[in-house]
Each structure stands twice: as structure tokens, then as C-alpha cells.
Amino acid sequence: LEQQPLQKTMEELNCYPAWWINFRNGMFDVKAGKLHRHRPEYYSINQIPHELDMKVRENMEAAGTATRKFLSAALPDPEDQVMLWEYIGYCMTRDTGFQKFLILRGDGGTGKSKVIHMVEEIVGADNCSGVSLQDLNERFFPSMLYGKLVNACADISSEAMMQVDNIKKATGEDIMICEKKNKDPTPFRSYAKLLFSANKIPLNLDEKSNAFYRRLLILSMEHKPSEEEKDLELSDKLHAELGYSVWMPYRCIRQKNAFHQWQEIFHQQKLLPRIFPALSALWQLILKNCL
DSSP: OOOOOSOOOGGGSOOSOTTEEEETTEEEETTTTEEEOOOGGGOOOOOOSSOOOHHHHHTHHHHTHHHHHHHHHHOOSHHHHHHHHHHHHHHHSOOOTTOOEEEEEOOTTSSHHHHHHHHHHHHOGGGEEOOOTTGGGSTTGGGGGTTOSEEEESSOOOOOBSOOHHHHHHHTTOEEEEOOTTSOOEEEEOOOEEEEEESSOOOBOSOSSSHHHHHEEEEEOOOOOOTTTOOTTHHHHHHHTHHHHHHHHHHHHHHTTOGGGHHHHHHTOTTOOTHHHHHHHHHHHHHHHHO
16 A cells, blocks of 8 residues: 655645635635635644634624723724734734734733733644744754744843844744754744744844844833723633634734735834934944954
8 A cells, every 4th residue: 555655844744825824614815815624735734723713703893892902902003903913913824925023012011921922822822932032043942933833922131132143034034943952953944923022122233234123023012001900800801702813813904905015014113113223333333443
């Protein structure tokens, strides 16, 4: 009897368009808005651990009451809310064409960790890794991104970064090296989207170009709820409304006139701090003339 080889290379896996999302009840084509049947020849290794519930889409207002209330307080600007939902949708796919990563910036108690946990629940724990921005440039850590949809890490250090090579590779569709102890290195292209939260954005001291900042998206979360506003059952409420949260990225994308305009939307992100490239250039000038 002839049998297909059981072992597959990474290139032989995920044999379907990068903008499709694998749900429990089918493969969702984001561009066409159609749900296709699963097929064994797709060899998909990443599945969103939820069904795409068509009934939820018919009554979105009733399905996401607590989620909308939380995001309206944490991100009062409706455009920021839309951008978050769009980025979550990006995280659910293997598409990496927009070459962006997102940092949630704000003081403690502003809901940053709640948002990251919400994203992890939507995408699924098995599809996530948790490497910090700084550790991505350390040996062995990039291997954690191998075969993941999202790398999410809360409360990263504000310590300045002396290297950003792997961050650019992870977002730039370049080849990375998967290194594990006592094993041969394996080259791979990461499709894990990067999501972090921080009190302050780490400064990049590695390069003179704007390649790092060009990839960076920032959402500012500044509202700290009062004691009266705090909801001790918020996590449970957000979990109960995951059906709504699964649909919202697609709804926001379609309202913006489809998937292909994400890159233009991301480039218009108003919170990208222009001061950082200037500070980086100043540091390079100091190194050149004083050391």
C-alpha cells in the first residue's frame, strides 16, 4: 500500500490562501466573505478555537454589550477601536503583507492586559507565544514564533533596544532561524503578528533608518477606571461575548471597503511618535563623535 509521507515541511503545510481563517466549522475567506468546508489537503496547523456563528452576525448589537462598553472606555476614539479590531483580524490570518506590529501604551490599570488577554482568547492559546520585544533579539527566543499566529506579551520593559534585527525580520517576511538546544537550526518565515503593551515605548538605538518605526503601530490607553467603574466580572463577560469578538474584525474590514486597504489605514496611524527617529539619530551622532 502506498501512503502519503506523515512528516511535512513547513512549506508543505497551510496550503490555502493566507487571508483565509480556519474556524472549527470551516475555512472563512475574508475577501469573499464565504465559509468553505475543511479539506485534508489544506494541512492547516492553526485553527481558531471557535465556530463562526452566523446567528451572532444577525444581531451584533445584542451580542457585544460588555465588550463595546469596555472598549469605549479604554479606547474612546472610535477610529482606535476600529484599528484594534482590524489588527485582531490580521492576527487571525497568516497574512504578513502589511509588515506592522502593535504596542498598547498606557499606565497600569488602563485595560492593556485585558485587551491582550482578549486577543489571546480569540486566537487561541495554542496559536500564541509570549516573547517580549527585547527578547526577540536573543538566541533561541525567536523559535517560539515558529508556527504561531500571534506573539503577545504584556508589560514589556521600557529599556532601550540595542538590536532590532529580528523584530524587522519577524514583521518583514524575512527568513528567521529557529534554534533549539541540541538541535540543528531551521530557517523559517514567521507569520506571528507581534502585540505588546508597555507603560513607555522602548527607544530603538540600533539604526539610523526609520524601518523599525515604520512598522510600529501605537494605541494609547489612558483611561483608568474609578472604583465605581471597575467591573470584577469583566473577564467573564468578555469571554461570554467571544462570538461577537470573532465577527467584529471582519465587520470593520468590510466597512472600510475590504481587506486590501489595511495598509493605507495603518500608515495613517496618528499616534506614531515622530520624535523617536530624531532621538535615535541623536544617539548615533553621539556614538560617532564622542566614543
